[in-house]
Amino acid sequence: MPLYLDPEELRGAPGAHIDLIGAMAFRAAGAAQRLGVFETLMPGPLSVAELAARTCTDPAGLAVLLEALASFGYLDRTPGRAGVYGNSPMVAGTLDRRSPWSYAPALAFWQDVLAELWDGLEESVRTGAPQVDFYAWLEERPRTLAEFQSMLDGMAAGLAPLVAASAPHPGERLLDVGGGHARYSVAFCQAYPGLTATIADLPNALEGGRARIEAAGLGDRVTLLPGDLADPGVDLGAGHDTALLFNLCHGFDEAGNRALFKRVAGALRPGGAVVVLETFADLPEGTPATVEAFIRAFSLNLATTQGGRIHSFADIAAWLSDSGFGRIERRHADGPNELLVARLETA
Ligand SMILES: C[S@@+](CC[C@H](N)C(=O)[O-])C[C@H]1O[C@@H](n2cnc3c(N)ncnc32)[C@H](O)[C@@H]1O
Structure with a gap:
C-alpha cells in the first residue's frame, strides 16, 4: 500500500493488522475512484466544499474519506490551506485514465471482484x-x-x-x-x-x-x-x-x-x-x-x-x-x- 511503513513501527505489529489497514485503504481508494475524487483532483487541489459540490457528495462525509486517503498516501494535504486536498504524486502518476498504463481500470475491476x-x-x-x-x-x-x-x-x-x-x-x-x-x-x-x-x-x-x-x-x-x-x-x-x-x-x-x-x-x-x-x-x-x-x-x-x-x-x-x-x-x-x-x- 502507498503508506510508507517505518520498519521500527512494524516490529512486533500483528501482520494481520497491517493487512487490515491495507484492505481498508484499498476499499477507500475504490470508493474515492467511483465517486470521481481522483479524477476531479487531476487538474489541481480543491477544498472539501468545492470537491463535494463537484462530486455530488456530502461535505462532512467526504471530509472523513479525504482524511483517511491522506493518511494512506493517496492524497496530500495542502500546506497552509486547511481543508484543501490534492492527489499525491503516486495517484497523479498511476491513476490517470489518460495514460495507456493507468492502474485505474485495475483498481476498479479488483474492487468489484473482491x-x-x-x-x-x-x-x-x-x-x-x-x-x-x-x-x-x-x-x-x-x-x-x-x-x-x-x-x-x-x-x-x-x-x-x-x-x-x-x-x-x-x-x-x-x-x-x-x-x-x-x-x-x-x-x-x-x-x-x-x-x-x-x-x-x-x-x-x-x-x-x-x-x-x-x-x-x-x-x-x-x-x-x-x-x-x-x-x-x-x-x-x-x-x-x-x-x-x-x-x-x-x-x-x-x-x-x-x-x-x-x-x-x-x-x-x-x-x-x-x-x-x-x-x-x-x-x-x-x-x-x-x-x-x-x-x-x-x-x-x-x-x-x-x-x-x-x-x-x-x-x-x-x-x-x-x-x-x-x-x-x-x-x-x-x-x-x-x-x-x-x-x-x-x-
Ligand atoms: C485473461 S483474458 C486474456 C486476454 C488476452 N489474450 C491477453 O492476453 O491480454 C482471457 C480472454 O479469454 C476470453 N474467454 C474466456 N473464456 C472464454 C470462452 N469460453 N469463450 C470465448 N472467449 C473466452 C475472455 O473474454 C478474455 O478476453
Missing part, C-alpha cells in the same frame, strides 16, 4: 469447485467488463511488441484465441505485413478490440469471431499457421485445457505453432516477492471464480503433448510472463 466474488473463497477451497461463473458475471456488468478489458489492454500495451518479437514467425494466418482487446493481433500484424488474423472471443469482450483494429487501420486484415469456446458450434476454422493462447490457460482446469488444445489442434495446419503466453507456477528465479505474492493470490482468485489456476510449465506441456503437439520450448518474454511454443506434429 467485493462480489471473494465471498465464496472458503466454499471453493472446501469443495475444490468455483463458486461463480466469472464470464457470465462479467457479461451482466458492462462497466466491470469494460474495466477488465481495459486493464488487460493496458497490461498488453508494453508487452505486445516484445512478445511479437520473441514468438516464432507466425506464417500467414494467425488465430488469436481469447484475444478480445486485439492488442496482440494488432502488434503481430504490424510486425508482419503479410499476416492476417482472426480473433475469437466472447461477443462483448470484442468491443474494445473492434475499436483498436479500426484505429490501427487493420480492418481488412483482422477478422472478429464472436462466440463462446464452450459452444461446439463456434467454428475456429482450419489451416491456421499459428494459434495464440495468451493468458487463457489459467482460466481453465486440466479438462478445460485439454478440450481447448484439441480444438486448437483442429484449427491448425500440420506443423503449425501454438504459442502460450502465461505466468507459470514454477516462476523464474529472482522473481520479486511482491510479484510472487500477487501471482499466488491471482491463482487463488482463478480457483474460486473460474476453476482455473496458475499452472506449471510441465503440466501445460504434458496436456499439449497428449493433444498432438511436440517440439515444446520455453521462451522468456518479460519478468514472470513467459512463452511456451509447440508445433502440431504431422501424422
Whole structure:
C-alpha cells in the first residue's frame, strides 16, 4: 500500500493488522475512484466544499474519506490551506485514465471482484469447485467488463511488441484465441505485413478490440469471431499457421485445457505453432516477492471464480503433448510472463 511503513513501527505489529489497514485503504481508494475524487483532483487541489459540490457528495462525509486517503498516501494535504486536498504524486502518476498504463481500470475491476466474488473463497477451497461463473458475471456488468478489458489492454500495451518479437514467425494466418482487446493481433500484424488474423472471443469482450483494429487501420486484415469456446458450434476454422493462447490457460482446469488444445489442434495446419503466453507456477528465479505474492493470490482468485489456476510449465506441456503437439520450448518474454511454443506434429 502507498503508506510508507517505518520498519521500527512494524516490529512486533500483528501482520494481520497491517493487512487490515491495507484492505481498508484499498476499499477507500475504490470508493474515492467511483465517486470521481481522483479524477476531479487531476487538474489541481480543491477544498472539501468545492470537491463535494463537484462530486455530488456530502461535505462532512467526504471530509472523513479525504482524511483517511491522506493518511494512506493517496492524497496530500495542502500546506497552509486547511481543508484543501490534492492527489499525491503516486495517484497523479498511476491513476490517470489518460495514460495507456493507468492502474485505474485495475483498481476498479479488483474492487468489484473482491467485493462480489471473494465471498465464496472458503466454499471453493472446501469443495475444490468455483463458486461463480466469472464470464457470465462479467457479461451482466458492462462497466466491470469494460474495466477488465481495459486493464488487460493496458497490461498488453508494453508487452505486445516484445512478445511479437520473441514468438516464432507466425506464417500467414494467425488465430488469436481469447484475444478480445486485439492488442496482440494488432502488434503481430504490424510486425508482419503479410499476416492476417482472426480473433475469437466472447461477443462483448470484442468491443474494445473492434475499436483498436479500426484505429490501427487493420480492418481488412483482422477478422472478429464472436462466440463462446464452450459452444461446439463456434467454428475456429482450419489451416491456421499459428494459434495464440495468451493468458487463457489459467482460466481453465486440466479438462478445460485439454478440450481447448484439441480444438486448437483442429484449427491448425500440420506443423503449425501454438504459442502460450502465461505466468507459470514454477516462476523464474529472482522473481520479486511482491510479484510472487500477487501471482499466488491471482491463482487463488482463478480457483474460486473460474476453476482455473496458475499452472506449471510441465503440466501445460504434458496436456499439449497428449493433444498432438511436440517440439515444446520455453521462451522468456518479460519478468514472470513467459512463452511456451509447440508445433502440431504431422501424422
Ligand atoms: C485473461 S483474458 C486474456 C486476454 C488476452 N489474450 C491477453 O492476453 O491480454 C482471457 C480472454 O479469454 C476470453 N474467454 C474466456 N473464456 C472464454 C470462452 N469460453 N469463450 C470465448 N472467449 C473466452 C475472455 O473474454 C478474455 O478476453
